Amino acid sequence: MSDAPRAPITAIDLQTDRPHSARVYDYIMGGKDNFAADRDTAATVLADWPGLRTSMLANRACMHRMARHLTGLGVRQFIDVGTGIPSSPNLHEVVQDTAPDARVVYVDNDLIVLMHARALLTGTPQGRIAYIQADMRTPEALLGDPTLHEVIDFSRPVALTVIAMLQFVEDAQAVVDALLEPLPSGSHLAITIPTDELAPESERLAREYTSRGIPMYLRGRAEIERLFTGLELLDPGIVPMPRWHPGPDERPLPDTATNMYAAVGRKP
Ligand SMILES: C[S@@+](CC[C@H](N)C(=O)[O-])C[C@H]1O[C@@H](n2cnc3c(N)ncnc32)[C@H](O)[C@@H]1O
Numbered sequence: 001m002s003d004a005p006r007a008p009i010t011a012i013d014l015q016t017d018r019p020h021s022a023r024v025y026d027y028i029m030g031g032k033d034n035f036a037a038d039r040d041t042a043a044t045v046l047a048d049w050p051g052l053r054t055s056m057l058a059n060r061a062c063m064h065r066m067a068r069h070l071t072g073l074g075v076r077q078f079i080d081v082g083t084g085i086p087s088s089p090n091l092h093e094v095v096q097d098t099a100p101d102a103r104v105v106y107v108d109n110d111l112i113v114l115m116h117a118r119a120l121l122t123g124t125p126q127g128r129i130a131y132i133q134a135d136m137r138t139p140e141a142l143l144g145d146p147t148l149h150e151v152i153d154f155s156r157p158v159a160l161t162v163i164a165m166l167q168f169v170e171d172a173q174a175v176v177d178a179l180l181e182p183l184p185s186g187s188h189l190a191i192t193i194p195t196d197e198l199a200p201e202s203e204r205l206a207r208e209y210t211s212r213g214i215p216m217y218l219r220g221r222a223e224i225e226r227l228f229t230g231l232e233l234l235d236p237g238i239v240p241m242p243r244w245h246p247g248p249d250e251r252p253l254p255d256t257a258t259n260m261y262a263a264v265g266r267k268p
Contacts, residue, residue, distance in 0.1 A: 082165025
């Protein structure tokens with residue numbers, strides 16, 4: 001046995017006594033990386049809106065369609081903010097299926113996401129996958145991360161994907177503006193974003209999350225339009241999420257089945 005000093009084991013506080021958005025989402029979608037506080041929150045919100053799981057699955061499906069669409073437009077670099085606990089297929093799997101050389105940087109501020117992402121997110125040998133822990137509310141720190149600059153070439157177009165994430169940010173406009181600022185012409189912004197204008201249960205859901213320490217902000221169409229100021233909105237514009245280029249095999253959902261709008265814009 002070696003006498004060499006051992007590296008200290010650092011305790012990480014995963015705050016398992018309180019719900020976290022990534023883990024509640026994981027539980028509702030059938031994942032295993034969650035704790036009692038997350039499951040309790042999930043049970044309460046599902047009791048009020050049993051269709052929430054359908055809405056969340058529709059969000060994943062929309063993310064897949066957007067990733068394929070952007071890859072089809074020739075985009076080969078992605079910054080995905082608010083990654084979530086990995087659940088296959090993740091964005092890089094969809095993208096690298098068509099473009100094995102594509103590069104994806106995942107960003108999240110949740111430690112559990114970080115631990116799983118490091119273990120599970122491996123891509124093709126031709127491409128690059130990286131994971132950084134950063135908070136979207138401090139975009140300058142996120143943009144200054146050395147790993148981001150190692151993987152992403154800021155002289156070439158980038159897709160900034162912010163999927164089911166902006167509801168956790170009070171000043172979404174400031175964050176989106178800051179993250180788009182360094183991206184060159186031909187870059188894209190892809191979002192799915194909760195609103196109180198579609199599913200009638202949305203406001204109660206937001207109140208429940210907020211009361212449990214996960215502040216949730218809902219946006220109307222006008223506010224979402226402003227996020228795309230200076231960008232060219234791609235067809236079909238800002239639409240209820242299931243209407244964003246539905247796949248031929250996807251069951252059409254009514255507008256009230258989800259609480260999300262979806263849109264993609266291009267930086268001219
Ligand atoms: C509802 S999940 C969405 C995951 C994935 N984008 C998807 O659509 O399947 C929201 C994610 O955003 C992350 N998140 C919440 N607030 C954040 C912040 N301020 N900065 C970075 N990530 C954040 C959570 O940890 C969680 O993983």
